[in-house]
Amino acid sequence: MALGKIEKLKIIAFKNADYSDAPSEQETFTAMLNPETYSLDYKVEYQDGQGQGTSSSQQRFSVKKPEEFAFELLLDSSGIIDENPRESIEDDITELRDLLLKYEGEIHEPKHFQVLWGSLLFKGRCTGLNITIKLFNPDGKPIRALCKVTFSGSVEDNLRTAEERNESPDMTHYRLIKSGDTLPMLCYKIYGSSNYYLQVAKVNKLSSFRNISPGDEILFPPIKKNTPVA
Template sequence: MDLNPLNLLKHSKGKLTADSKNVDAAHRELSFMFNPKSYKITRRNNFQQKTTAAATEGNDQAYKGAENATLDMELYLDDWEQFFVSEEDSVPHAIETLLIWVGPTESSVGKNLQNPEPPLLHLDWGKKRFSGYLTSVTVDVSLFRKDGSPARATANIAMTASKDWTPKQNPTSGAVQGRTTHTLGEGDSLQSIAYGEYRNPNLWRGIAAFNDIDDPLRVQPG
């Protein structure tokens, strides 16, 4: 029985991209620092119940159509171990970008004050794309630098699909493509694996968090 398994999953990196025509260049794209563990897509049918006072076995329901799909996801943001972090790759910039995407774009406000709208976003991860609008962003900052800027945080985001987006397959099938596993061997460490997978040993904390490892020094081969 293997008491110390360590499976590291190598995914294609996910990203969120805003329509370039509606957003300034500095906030058009957000590449995931670490891919999410999971995400949830929900879609509901709408029915109108025809109530009858004398009904004893329920009432008839009239189908009113399907609601737009919604997507919920938690993003892990961390640049604490990075020796040098550019502004566009930093945690503060990622948080700022998400919060900007919740509000209306400057172009939509400038063109028509009666109909401002947020930017249309495209979530690309694997072979499929989810297109829609951010409906909510909740950021939980857990680590700060000396100047008070956030260095580690989780961001829970919710999106509502645009009217022209339709699901074409099970949403989990796109995420599994290209997945590989890594078993910890003699002499391996999370730092060495982070370098091998991402060419950056400072990303070992994200790997530890992704795999629920509390003490990386006590992880044994196997």
């Protein structure tokens, strides 16, 4: 039975955040050897909050952190792996470092990346590159290095808006009151109408809808568009 061709991990660099660069404008780094393992790290952050009129606190959802993706790449110029001996891996290290971390004057930031390997497709920004030199030739030049690469996931803005629906009126919202905030104004922002401020005041056991201060945490419950206004 014929064996299929081994697919190598590829890191593709893009200038556009929506990954719309033409193929001729993309830069690609292909792994010499595929990683033995990779890790995906997911985190969610919560805030301790206590609403008015309550005696206990509970954790409130704050933000879903971008996932982190990490793996190690081997660079080697001894010729043992690719049968192409070279004097050192200094140029390979520079190429990888510049691709991942170099500030691009045209876009005023480092590039965006897609990591492709088999069924894996990860989109994000490079947040770290740690290089450990493992082997030297007799004159002290590095000929083997292990490079740990870390990416932070990103989602294109149009997809992020659809996924999060942060201002949807059919979700429970908690807001920390800032200077200048009023219940009618916040109701308009969340519900699309300022008419629900009395219901919000009642849910939060406020003696008056004006009785809010910076730092207060106010609950805005889910509503339906046809909810009658008191």
